[in-house]
Structures are given as C-alpha cells and as structure tokens.
C-alpha cells in the first residue's frame with residue numbers, strides 16, 4: 001500500500017507530457033505482451049496435444065503389430081517390428097514388456113542412437129512427462145486379454161526449440177513495437193497535452209498579473225476544448241462580477257459619504273439642541289426667580305400690612321391725645337391708655353418689621369444661590385426651610401401639609417442653588433400633577449446623613465405616576481400637562497443638576513393612588529468642582 005501510494009505520488013508529480021508518453025507506451029506494451037503470451041501458450045498447447053495424439057497412434061499401431069510376436073515369444077520379430085519406428089525421428093525408444101508373474105519383464109526394445117536403454121519393468125499405464133519429452137505406457141492385448149505393455153517415449157526437444165525461437169521473435173517484435181509506440185506517444189503527446197498546458201499557462205498568467213481579460217485558446221472540440229470553453233466563460237463571469245463589485249463599492253462609498261454628511265447634520269442639530277436646552281435651563285432658572293420675587297412681595301405684604309395698621313392705630317391715638325391736650329380735656333386715664341396702645345403698636349410694628357426683614361434675608365439667600373450658582377457651606381435644615389418659605393405663597397393656598405424631617409446642624413458643602421431648584425421642582429410637580437382633584441395632601445421632605453453622603457427623600461401622597469410614564473419622566477419635553485402649564489423640562493433639569501452639579505444620583509418610585517417618592521443621594525462635602 002505504502003509503495004503503491006509512493007509510486008502514485010511520484011507519478012502524479014511527473015510532468016503531464018512524460019505521464020502521457022509513459023501511459024501510452026505502457027498500455028500498448030502490456031497489450032502486446034499479453035497477446036504474445038497468449039499466442040505462445042496456444043502454440044505450445046496445440047503442439048503438445050498434437051505430439052500426444054501422434055504418440056498415441058504410434059503406440060496403438062506398435063502394440064497391435066507386436067501382439068503376435070509377444071504371444072509366440074518371438075523376440076527377433078518383435079524387435080524388427082519395433083525398429084520400423086526409425087522412420088519417426090521424434091520417437092526416442094519403444095519398450096515391449098511381457099507378463100512375468102505379478103510383474104512385467106522387458107521383452108524387446110527399440111532405441112535411437114544415444115538414448116539410454118529401457119527400464120527393466122514397465123511404468124504405470126498412462127502419459128508421463130519428463131525432461132526430454134513425454135512417454136506413454138499402454139497394455140498390449142490379444143482377443144481382449146492383456147498379454148503385455150508397450151512404452152513409447154517421444155522427444156519433445158525439437159518442439160521446445162521451435163517454441164523458444166518463436167518466443168525470441170515475439171520478444172523482439174515486442175521491443176520494437178514498444179520503441180515504436182514510445183515514438184508515436186512522444187509525437188502525439190503535444191496534441192493531447194498541448195491544450196492542457198496552454199490552459200495552465202493562461203491560468204498562471206492571470207493569477208500573476210490579475211488581468212482577467214486574458215483567454216485560453218481552444219485547439220479542438222474534445223473534452224479539453226470544452227474545458228477551455230468553460231474556463232473562458234468562468235473568466236467572463238468573474239469579469240462581470242468584478243464590474244458588479246466595483247459598482248457596489250462605488251455605491252457604498254457614495255452612501256458612506258452621504259451618511260457622513262447626514263451625521264454631520266445630525267451633530268450640528270444635536271449641538272443646536274444642546275444650546276437650546278441650556279437656554280431653556282437658564283429661562284427655567286429665571287422663571288423660578290420670577291416666582292421667588294412674586295413670593296417675596298406676597299409674603300412681605302402681611303407683616304408690612306400689620307405694621308401699617310399698627311402704625312396708623314398709633315397715629316390715630318396720638319392725634320386723639322394731642323387733641324385732648326390742646327383742649328385741656330386730657331385725663332390721666334387717657335394718657336395711660338395711650339401709653340398702653342403705643343407699647344402694643346410699637347411691639348407689633350417691631351415684630352412685623354423683624355419678620356419682614358427675616359423673610360427678605362431668606363429670599364435674598366435663595367435668590368442669590370439660584371442666580372449665582374456658587375458653592376458654599378450651609379445648614380441643610382435651615383436651607384430646606386428657606387426654600388419652603390420661598391414657595392409658601394404657592395403652597396399655602398393649597399392647604400397641603402408640609403412635613404420636614406431633618407436633623408439640625410447638618411452641614412453641607414455643595415451647591416445650594418441647585419438643591420433649591422431640585423426641591424422647587426419636586427414641590428411644583430406635586431402641586432401641578434399629584435392632586436388633580438384639588439384634595440389636600442401631604443408633602444414630605446426628609447434628609448439624613450449616611451456616611452459621607454446625604455440621603456434626601458421627597459414624597460407626596462398624590463395620584464402617582466403610571467409605570468409607562470415613570471420610565472420617561474427624565475426625558476426632555478416629556479409632560480402630561482402640555483398646553484396647561486407643563487413643558488416637560490422640570491425633571492430633566494433635576495436629573496442633570498443632581499448628576500452634574502451635586503455629583504449624586506436620583507431614583508423615582510411611584511404607585512398609582514399612593515403617591516410618588518424621589519430619593520436623591522449626594523456627597524455632603526463635594527470633593528472637587530464638578
């Protein structure tokens with residue numbers, strides 16, 4: 001197996017011309033050898049059967065003619081009869097045996113020159129082959145009874161010689177025809193291998209140069225011719241496909257440049273959107289400052305009003321006193337009542353002026369924080385109260401309960417303006433969205449320290465946000481109150497303020513009918529400016 005494989009590998013590595021020549025010479029030689037062998041073996045077999053037939057008839061004749069001599073024991077007559085075989089040069093010897101008890105005994109013999117004498121007893125009846133030729137032993141009969149044996153030996157060497165000459169001639173013819181077929185194969189192989197080699201050459205040139213316009217020549221209409229046709233049509237298809245690929249590539253690069261331009265447009269649009277958003281944030285801040293101013297006016301109105309009333313009461317009493325003094329009707333009790341009213345009025349005026357001053361101070365702080373956007377240290381509890389105070393004009397009317405749970409002296413170092421905006425948006429949203437039926441509810445702000453972080457919870461017990469909306473509340477312009485007070489930017493701004501200014505996180509949870517809760521976590525002391 002191994003040698004066969006190695007032979008096949010070596011054979012397949014030979015050039016196609018050599019393979020073709022070898023194959024043609026080998027196949028014609030094998031045919032010649034086989035026919036030579038068949039011819040020679042046929043000649044040998046027919047010569048041998050002719051020789052056997054000859055020896056059989058010679059033995060028949062000799063046995064018949066010597067039977068009487070054997071019966072009469074006439075050795076001389078028997079010898080003479082046998083010597084008639086001299087006319088047959090191929091007969092080497094004839095040995096006649098008589099019966100001697102159970103065995104046979106030589107009776108008479110004929111020997112050609114140089115042939116060794118007959119054996120003493122007869123061999124078994126039949127045909128025996130030996131080196132020089134073959135011998136035939138048969139019974140000699142008289143009236144159906146066996147009276148002896150005859151052994152005739154034939155020399156087949158002349159026949160063998162003739163055969164050897166024939167073999168020699170055949171081998172010579174074989175060698176000559178091998179040479180001739182080799183020559184013919186050598187002459188013919190260009191016709192067979194030429195087109196294939198041409199095809200291979202074109203394929204190689206194409207692969208080296210990448211020039212798909214080259215074509216193989218068709219030298220005939222046989223299988224190789226069809227192969228050349230197929231090869232050429234394959235090249236046509238490759239050329240078509242190449243063109244298609246080229247076109248597709250052009251279209252693709254065209255698309256890529258269009259997409260790039262579209263991308264550029266998108267980037268510019270995004271840029272404009274971000275600018276608009278920044279402007280909106282700014283206007284939202286201004287709007288809340290506007291609300292603050294309205295709140296200031298409203299809140300200060302009460303203490304100032306009370307003060308004005310107290311002052312005008314005092315003024316009236318002073319006028320009455322002056323009148324009584326001028327008309328000398330002033331009594332001691334009038335003076336005492338006036339002093340009493342003056343003390344009360346001035347107390348009221350002082351208290352209310354103080355209250356107005358406090359309010360202004362708070363508003364001023366929240367307003368400054370919101371407009372300056374600066375970072376500072378502040379007390380969280382106080383600051384929440386100040387923010388709520390600034391929202392009081394809006395919250396008071398609604399009757400909602402506002403609960404603040406925050407430990408005192410919780411110092412925070414961060415951006416109070418951002419925190420104020422976050423809380424303002426939470427409260428505004430509760431007022432605008434959470435109690436659509438006008439019921440009074442509860443707004444709750446709780447804050448505590450948790451490690452380095454402040455955890456601030458804001459919740460209302462209003463209508464809640466449906467789950468499909470809850471996912472979108474931070475999206476810019478998402479509002480359920482478009483056209484009636486909502487722009488959908490409030491929580492988007494809150495989200496950005498918490499993340500970018502306070503450096504924290506925000507989460508929202510809500511349950512329909514139970515309310516909404518926001519959890520904001522931010523560092524108590526910001527490490528660096530965000």
Ligand SMILES: Nc1ncnc2c1ncn2[C@@H]1O[C@H](COP(=O)(O)OP(=O)(O)OP(=O)(O)O)[C@@H](O)[C@H]1O
Pocket residue numbers: 425429430432433434460462463464465469473478479480481485486487488489490491492516
């Ligand atoms: N406390 C709340 N209760 C019920 N719904 C709320 C609450 N807070 C926010 N929402 C819902 O979330 C939406 C988005 O709120 P966001 O503050 O971003 O916009 P808006 O309040 O509608 O408009 P804007 O605040 O810009 O004036 C609201 O339209 C509302 O549907």
Ligand SMILES: [Mg+2]
Pocket residue numbers: 425428429489490491
């Ligand atoms: Mg809002």
